[in-house]
Amino acid sequence: MHNYFVYILECSDKSYYTGVTNDLEVRLLQHENGDDPLSYKYFRRPLTLRYWQRFDYIEHAIEFEKQVKGWSRKKKEALFNEDWNEIKRLSNLKKK
Template sequence: MARIHNYFVYILECADKSYYVGVTNDLEIRLTQHNDGENVLAYTFTRRPVILKYYLRFDQIEDAIDFEKQVKGWSRKKKEALFKEDWDEIVKLSNYKIK
């Protein structure tokens, strides 16, 4: 029987209102690590506290990494549309032409 894996792409809002996108296999622990400032070199270290704004679960790490890379390239407005799951706005902000 195949083992189900949990991988999460997550978006944090930092204290300076910037967004951080990451991937993890344990969302709760990772959020604690960000807020505890475990890595002084991390983007979020000087931007604490952070707030979880969005996450999406994946079964395969490759899919999670692909989505993380995609979302990292998105504009602030497009990420905010994702928080609201406003798919029409995401398409609009993608400059995607529906034929």
């Protein structure tokens, strides 16, 4: 069994960053330490982990990451609260 994670970070400017990794703890340390000065998050530290989900298959994690990256701020915040009714409601609004 493998571990892959989709995660959402809240940056100091209140923006959200969504990523995927096979080692959540190490990846969070890399983000917080600013290992890549060219990254979106470098000047937006400190970062707060708002959400994560584990997957067995990298394909599923990447698919979910791409899906979430397209979501509105409100929809991501509903995900933080695991408010599936609100996620569905917001999805239906977009379709109209």
